[in-house]
Amino acid sequence: MIPRTVFNEEHEQFRDSVRKFLEKEVAPHHAQWEKEGQVDRALWNKAGEMGFLCPQAPEAYGGLELDFGYNAIVDEEIGRTGFTGIGWGLHSDIAVPYIVNYGTDEQKDKYLRRCISGEIVTAIAMTEPGAGSDLQGVRTTAVRDGGDYILNGSKTFITNGQHADLVIVVAKTDPAAGAAGTSLLLVEADSPGFKKGTNLDKVGMKAQDTSELFFDDVRVPAGNLLGAEGQGFIYLMQELPQERLSVAISAIANAEAALGWTVDYVKERKAFGRPVASFQNTQFKLAELASECTAMRVFIDRCLELHYDRQLDVATAAKAKLLSTDFQCKLLDECVQLHGGYGYMWEYPIARAWADARVQRIYAGTNEIMKLIISREMLKDG
Ligand SMILES: Cc1cc2nc3c(=O)[nH]c(=O)nc-3n(C[C@H](O)[C@H](O)[C@H](O)COP(=O)(O)OP(=O)(O)OC[C@H]3O[C@@H](n4cnc5c(N)ncnc54)[C@H](O)[C@@H]3O)c2cc1C
Numbered sequence: 001m002i003p004r005t006v007f008n009e010e011h012e013q014f015r016d017s018v019r020k021f022l023e024k025e026v027a028p029h030h031a032q033w034e035k036e037g038q039v040d041r042a043l044w045n046k047a048g049e050m051g052f053l054c055p056q057a058p059e060a061y062g063g064l065e066l067d068f069g070y071n072a073i074v075d076e077e078i079g080r081t082g083f084t085g086i087g088w089g090l091h092s093d094i095a096v097p098y099i100v101n102y103g104t105d106e107q108k109d110k111y112l113r114r115c116i117s118g119e120i121v122t123a124i125a126m127t128e129p130g131a132g133s134d135l136q137g138v139r140t141t142a143v144r145d146g147g148d149y150i151l152n153g154s155k156t157f158i159t160n161g162q163h164a165d166l167v168i169v170v171a172k173t174d175p176a177a178g179a180a181g182t183s184l185l186l187v188e189a190d191s192p193g194f195k196k197g198t199n200l201d202k203v204g205m206k207a208q209d210t211s212e213l214f215f216d217d218v219r220v221p222a223g224n225l226l227g228a229e230g231q232g233f234i235y236l237m238q239e240l241p242q243e244r245l246s247v248a249i250s251a252i253a254n255a256e257a258a259l260g261w262t263v264d265y266v267k268e269r270k271a272f273g274r275p276v277a278s279f280q281n282t283q284f285k286l287a288e289l290a291s292e293c294t295a296m297r298v299f300i301d302r303c304l305e306l307h308y309d310r311q312l313d314v315a316t317a318a319k320a321k322l323l324s325t326d327f328q329c330k331l332l333d334e335c336v337q338l339h340g341g342y343g344y345m346w347e348y349p350i351a352r353a354w355a356d357a358r359v360q361r362i363y364a365g366t367n368e369i370m371k372l373i374i375s376r377e378m379l380k381d382g
Helices: 009-026 030-036 042-050 068-081 088-102 105-117 175-181 232-268 280-308 314-344 349-361 367-379
Strands: 122-125 141-145 148-158 166-172 182-188 194-199 211-221
Touching: 009 042, 009 068, 042 105, 068 088, 068 232, 068 280, 088 105, 088 122, 088 166, 088 182, 088 232, 122 148, 141 166, 148 166, 148 182, 166 232, 175 182, 182 211, 182 232, 232 280, 232 314, 232 349, 280 314, 314 349, 314 367
Parallel strands: 122 166
Antiparallel strands: 141 148, 148 211, 166 182, 194 211
């Protein structure tokens, strides 16, 4: 074992309380929530009471102003347990940081306390039916009309879409200006004209309320513009390394846990009168996966350490997301194989993890887009 150096004693105490909470409040219900397509809304409020939401939020707005290690611990514990219905990572690591980093004092005062308490669930709506990887192709528009913007368009695949009370919407305020005409708006879910569509029927992550959202002449007060008009694309680029690190952290935590479940399984399961663990193929597979897990863990921890010091660059975050999620999917596939037919049964955590993990290579920027980012950095002049 290579000892981890990214967490201190307080972090580990926090981990202990997250772990106990998940065991008590989530484990008994997650399978039912998968059938219902979403977690119980009250889970968010309970998590808020426990201080699990938005650990980095400033003290001035009721937050604990902790380091990103606390977010990482929540991500790891959810990754380790496979409770993928819980959208706290999207809320704490991705959406709320936009308000913290680009919001006005008024916006922070209005929303942050309730984001921390779980009274407000957030989402971020970039993707549209016709625009995913190519965000410059967003067609949702926000046209200024007096003191408001009039928002029209539709979004799809939005995490926390059903529970969301506040959505950061990526819209064109100047469609002719391309990326420079993109802005971010804070849209409250009860705004007239804002409709939540279908809770999408996915291959995995079945308790996650990934949804369509529709905006039909929604009046958004100009005061709900996040940051400056036309700067939305730049803000998205600035926030993406943390989003990708968060995905990488959950990927390696899930991979490590799945390997552990598989070790337990192959020791128990017998074929040809001997434990599956006694076959050399099993031993070699486990050894290969464990070696890769160790290397991946060291790399992702180093990225986390860099992120503590705000030194994690865009290309390195892309490498972390690319490698960790490709590896997670490869490991889970091998682990399903070692489980035989049981590995394909939904009641086995390994089957769920295999299905849940597939999207890790798709969202937060597909792994092909990660390769574009990495190679662009390598090939740039100067
Ligand atoms: C469960 C889930 C949750 C999600 N949550 C959110 C969310 O909360 N908010 C949000 O805004 N979005 C969310 N998404 C959307 C996600 O980010 C997009 O699906 C993703 O960015 C890919 O976009 P797309 O689906 O339009 O695929 P496309 O962009 O159509 O890509 C199709 C294929 O073409 C490849 N491709 C595209 N462009 C290039 C290129 N230039 N070079 C090489 N290959 C290329 C892609 O890599 C992919 O393999 C979520 C998606 C899922 C499935």
